[in-house]
Structures are given as C-alpha cells and as structure tokens.
Amino acid sequence: MLIHPMVSETELMRRIALIGAGPTGLYTLATLIHGDAPLCITLFEQGDQAGVGMPYDEHANHRAMLANIASIEIPPLTRSYLEWLRAQSSGFLADYGVDKTGLHERQFLPRVLLGHYFRDQCLALVRAGRHRGHRITVEERCRVLDLAAEADGLRLWTDRHRAPLAFDRAVIATGHVWPSPASGNRAYFPSPWTGLIDADLPAAEVGVLGTSLSGIDAALAVAVQHGHFEEQPDHPEHSLRFRVNAGSEGLRITLMSRTGLLPEADFYCPIPHEPLQVATEARLDREIEAGAEGLLDRAFDLMVQELRRQDPAWSARLGLEEQNADTFAGAYFEERARRNPFHWARHNLEEVERNKRARHTVPWRYALLRLHEVMEPIAPHLTEADRQRFDAGLRKVFVDNYAAVPPESIRRLLALRAAGVLDLRALGPDYRMDVGEESTRLCTDQGEYRFAVVINARGQKPKDLTDLPLPTLRRQLLDHGGPLPPLAEDYSLRVPAIGGQRIALAALPFLMHHRPFVQGIEACAEIGRAVGRSVIEATLVQHPL
Structure with a gap:
C-alpha cells in the first residue's frame, strides 16, 4: 500500500465499529484480524467486560444454569473450549462443580464458564490482531446511542464520547434484547x-x-x-x-x-453432521427457484422422503405417508401429549443416557436435526399464508428437536x-x-x-426495524423501505439510498424473520465469519495491494 507522506497509516486504515462484543462480535473480530489489509477496529461493549456475552455473564446467571452446547459444537476462536478448560486449574473448575479429570468434548457445563472462555478469547484476539498490525480499541461500559449513514461514511454516538465518531463500516452485533429490570x-x-x-x-x-x-x-x-x-x-x-x-x-x-x-433431553449423534440424501441444500435451492406457490408442500414432500429413507420403521408408526405440512406436528406430538409429562421425561432421559453410553443414534431424531438446517432457507420465500402454516406446524417440530436440553x-x-x-x-x-x-x-x-x-422465560421474540435502538438509522431505514431488514447474504443492509451496505445487521432478534431457527453459538460463528469476510473483501477493493 502506498502511504502519502503527509497522511499517517492509521488515517488510511478502514475504520470498523463492532457494536457488541459477545460471541457474534468475537467471531467477526476473529475473521477481520486475519485479513491482509490493516484495519482500525473499535469494539463497543455496554457491559463491564468485552467478550463475555449476556447469556454467559456471571452477574446474570446462576452457576446451576447449564449451557446446552458442548465443546464439540463450539467453533474455536484461538483455541477450542475443551483446550481452554483443560488449561484451567482444578480449583477454578471445582468452584463451578466441574471435575477436571472428567472433562470431555460432549459435556454440558455451567454457562458462566462459557463467559470466562469468551472473555479470555476476546483478550487473545485483541493481542493477536494488534500483533498482525491492526489498531484495536476496546470500549467497555460504553453504550452506543445512535448510528447514522452519511455521504462520507458513518457517524456513531455513545454515552461516553462528546462528539460523534467516524467509521467506514459498522457491524451491529448486539445479541438478544431483553426488557430492563x-x-x-x-x-x-x-x-x-x-x-x-x-x-x-x-x-x-x-x-x-x-x-x-x-x-x-x-x-x-x-x-x-x-x-x-x-x-x-x-x-x-x-x-x-x-x-x-x-x-x-x-x-x-x-x-x-x-x-x-x-x-426432551439432548441426544447422541455424529458431529460434524452427515449429509442428507434426498432433502439436500441443492435440492431445496431448486425448489426455492421454482417459485413461492406450493413451495412449502414441495419442501415437505422432500422431508417425508428423507425421513422414510432414514427411519422407515418410525415413519410407518407415525403414519408419515398420510401426513401433510399441516398435520405432521399433531402426529409428532400426539403420543407425548397423552402421557404424563414427568413419566415421559424419565423414560426419555433413560433412553438418551442409554444411547449415549452405546454411542447409538436414533435415525429420525438425527434426520430432523439436519432437516431444520436445510428447510430454514425456504422461510423468507414462502407466501404469507404458507409462512403462517409453517410457523404453526413444522417450525414447532424443528424447534422441539434442536432445542433439546442437557x-x-x-x-x-x-x-x-x-x-x-x-x-x-x-x-x-x-x-x-x-x-x-x-x-x-x-x-x-x-x-x-x-x-x-x-x-x-418464553425466549426471544423476532424484532423488526421499528425496534432498532438506534434512532437515526432506524428512521433512515424505515424512510426507504418496510419494517423488515433488507438483508443481503452477507447480512449487510441493502439500502443504496443511504449507503446502507456499509452496515451489517448481525443481531439475532432482527434476523429471525429471515432465519426462524437462528440461535446459538454456531449461528453466531457463521454470521460473524460471513460479516468479517464481507468487510475484508470491501477493504481489498478500496485499498488493493
């Protein structure tokens, strides 16, 4: 890169604002620091410690609360969760009821331990990024009040800076939104x-x-x-x-x-997931391209074929051949709804623990787990009536399956x-x-x-742009479109009139209309990587080597 003799290198760096330093912000940062062009990155965290994330904050969670994700499922940052756990002292882990000698990659542990892990990884990423030549600033206990897209870039206001700050790109990674106490x-x-x-x-x-x-x-x-x-x-x-x-x-x-x-209790299955045979991503993409009319029913037909192939005995017991996209959920929950829920829970727990000891996978459960991933992309392409059918039926089945608890x-x-x-x-x-x-x-x-x-404790509800806690940006977006975020595949806001492509909306509640199953650390990692790659690509175009 050519440096003008009267301009500092810092002034030529692309200025990136990461609003929120929880898991999504960290996975974005981890991608950004591996780009070739040096960046000037500022992390804004309204909590006391960047990296922790509200769902894993020791001040907001009791030590008895368990995370429903194990190390084997958590994409590593500078090192895996299990590697980090094994590097901790026995006394530290014992304070959280964890025996160091029994650690393994499929273990469900107190969620506050994940907060300690992400805090450590945040500090490690900042060190690594600075070593690679990036200028990284961490603003803790700093709430972003507003963001505006202007002709010459972005302006950002906080509760700790008297004047607005200038940036070239911004990533809104504020995580879940909960009411105030x-x-x-x-x-x-x-x-x-x-x-x-x-x-x-x-x-x-x-x-x-x-x-x-x-x-x-x-x-x-x-x-x-x-x-x-x-x-x-x-x-x-x-x-x-x-x-x-x-x-x-x-x-x-x-x-x-x-x-x-x-x-139900979390069940044993191979990780990483094995590919589906019928309802593949490519096949669902073709159905999306064929048009919205009838899309839900065509997708359900593929789902039925996959389930029959994976578990013919269970499919026969459920009467899968007689089901459709509207009746499947009722058939799925029917026996469970008739039984005493605590008796069902004990029976299910015994089955799950037995299968985990034997490393046995229940085919239909595993098939549904993988199916929700390939079925999710149809949601924003459904007609309004079919989206209501999807939310009332199939969505409940998929959520029940992937939201199994420790x-x-x-x-x-x-x-x-x-x-x-x-x-x-x-x-x-x-x-x-x-x-x-x-x-x-x-x-x-x-x-x-x-x-x-x-x-x-009913969980996060989908948010639209009317809920965006950045008043100027909210007004700009609503003035140039409807309430749903106009998102590109890289999560950037496609609103050319305000240069909106310079802003990535990576906060999970605002993505739930487009991605009804978006949740968890794996989704944070996928989103963070996509956003980070987009920023790197844009930077290389603006400042080619």
Whole structure:
C-alpha cells in the first residue's frame, strides 16, 4: 500500500465499529484480524467486560444454569473450549462443580464458564490482531446511542464520547434484547435476565412462563435459593435428590406453557453432521427457484422422503405417508401429549443416557436435526399464508428437536418433582395475565391461578426495524423501505439510498424473520465469519495491494 507522506497509516486504515462484543462480535473480530489489509477496529461493549456475552455473564446467571452446547459444537476462536478448560486449574473448575479429570468434548457445563472462555478469547484476539498490525480499541461500559449513514461514511454516538465518531463500516452485533429490570416489579420478572439472580424470592407460589431451557433455568434459580441437590449413588433410579431448606417448605414452582409439554433431553449423534440424501441444500435451492406457490408442500414432500429413507420403521408408526405440512406436528406430538409429562421425561432421559453410553443414534431424531438446517432457507420465500402454516406446524417440530436440553437439566426437574416442589400446567391457546404489585394472576379456560412471583422465560421474540435502538438509522431505514431488514447474504443492509451496505445487521432478534431457527453459538460463528469476510473483501477493493 502506498502511504502519502503527509497522511499517517492509521488515517488510511478502514475504520470498523463492532457494536457488541459477545460471541457474534468475537467471531467477526476473529475473521477481520486475519485479513491482509490493516484495519482500525473499535469494539463497543455496554457491559463491564468485552467478550463475555449476556447469556454467559456471571452477574446474570446462576452457576446451576447449564449451557446446552458442548465443546464439540463450539467453533474455536484461538483455541477450542475443551483446550481452554483443560488449561484451567482444578480449583477454578471445582468452584463451578466441574471435575477436571472428567472433562470431555460432549459435556454440558455451567454457562458462566462459557463467559470466562469468551472473555479470555476476546483478550487473545485483541493481542493477536494488534500483533498482525491492526489498531484495536476496546470500549467497555460504553453504550452506543445512535448510528447514522452519511455521504462520507458513518457517524456513531455513545454515552461516553462528546462528539460523534467516524467509521467506514459498522457491524451491529448486539445479541438478544431483553426488557430492563425497571419494567418489572417484585411480583413479575419480564425475563430471567432482569434482576432474577439477585432477587430474594419468597418460598411461595412461583410461576414460570415457558418450559424450554430458559424456563428450566429460571425454576432452578428459584429452587437453589430454598434448597440444594444431592447425588444418591445408592439409588440409581433416583440418583439426584432435592432437599428443601427448613422454613422453605411453602415453595411451589409451576412451569407453564400453552401445551404443557416438557422439552426432551439432548441426544447422541455424529458431529460434524452427515449429509442428507434426498432433502439436500441443492435440492431445496431448486425448489426455492421454482417459485413461492406450493413451495412449502414441495419442501415437505422432500422431508417425508428423507425421513422414510432414514427411519422407515418410525415413519410407518407415525403414519408419515398420510401426513401433510399441516398435520405432521399433531402426529409428532400426539403420543407425548397423552402421557404424563414427568413419566415421559424419565423414560426419555433413560433412553438418551442409554444411547449415549452405546454411542447409538436414533435415525429420525438425527434426520430432523439436519432437516431444520436445510428447510430454514425456504422461510423468507414462502407466501404469507404458507409462512403462517409453517410457523404453526413444522417450525414447532424443528424447534422441539434442536432445542433439546442437557440431560442433567431433566434430572433436576425430576428431582424437584419428586420433592413435591415442581408442577407443570398447560395454559391453552388463550389466557390472560394481570400483573399486580403483590402478586400476578393468570386466567385460563381451566381456571384462575395466582402467584406471588411470575417469571417470563418464553425466549426471544423476532424484532423488526421499528425496534432498532438506534434512532437515526432506524428512521433512515424505515424512510426507504418496510419494517423488515433488507438483508443481503452477507447480512449487510441493502439500502443504496443511504449507503446502507456499509452496515451489517448481525443481531439475532432482527434476523429471525429471515432465519426462524437462528440461535446459538454456531449461528453466531457463521454470521460473524460471513460479516468479517464481507468487510475484508470491501477493504481489498478500496485499498488493493
């Protein structure tokens, strides 16, 4: 690169803003620092420590909460999660209930350990990037207030800088968006991350909305305030027991969802995933190109062919030949819905643990896990009516499959149930919630229920541009299009009128309309790599070697 004698090298560097330093921001940074052209990169993190990420922050999560991803599934940054764990002291890991001698790549561990890993990796990436000639600045406890696309670049405002900062490109990697603690009260928590961990909860009737891992974790956060779990090796059928503290005998936790079903336990399967035979990515791409009309039904036909090929016996039991895209979900959940959910959970847990010991893969479960990945790209191409059909049916099946929870989480639920602490309730399709200062009431077709505390753990909802917390950019985008982000394959905003291609929208809630299954660290890595490559390619065009 030619350097003008009156211009510093720093002034010629492309200036990149990474807004958010959680997993997506880190995987973006990891890609950027391996580009040939030196960059001037600024990481903005509103939390205390860049790299940690809210879902793994020790201040927002109890140590009893487990991550539902193991080292084998986590794309490495400077080193793998398992390598990092093995480099830690036995005492450090023991503080989190982890035995160093028993570490392995398929283990589910406390999620706050992932926060420590990502923090370490953030520092390592910054060091490596600076060593390669990049100028990297980390702004912690710094909230980005606004972003604007202008003719000569981007302007960014924060709560710590008096004047706007100038950048050439920006990556919005702010992660999930949760209500602030101020939006709740002592009788209602709008999410498990709005002050729940620090709250002194009563040993009373506590309701938890949601039965996914977030709901289970919220229940555990309440339970461990009023008791503790004990291993019982002499009683393998009840190997985990929950003991309620004296004075906390009034604790009752009720998990609630529309269907009243519990998630199933994570199952053994080959990683990396084996290729599908019929419903391949190339075949689904051809169906997308054939047009939106009938796309959902054509894709479902391919799905049926794949399932019959992978597991003909299960397909016959389900009556797969008689199912369509609208009836499949009902057939999938039918037997489970008839059974006692806790009996089903115990049976499923025993099956999963047996299969893991034998390294046995259940074909239909594995097929559905891979199918959700190839079926997801059809979602933004469906007609409005078919997208509603997809969300009401197939989407629920895929989510149930890929959102399986750590087996230890099911063991803990069963221990709470055996101790008389835990109940489960189906709310049905219509219910009303009235939040009061002293209690919260839920009214359903089956009756009225009152709780001293309710925790909303139903997960992240899709966001559109009207929710974007950057007012100038929000106004610019809405003035030049609809509420859904106009995203390119590299996640850049395709709004030429404002030079929007200079901004990548990599915050998961804003991607859920286009990618209904986007979630987890693997998605963060894929998005971060795509965004990073796009920035590098644009930089090489502007400053060829």
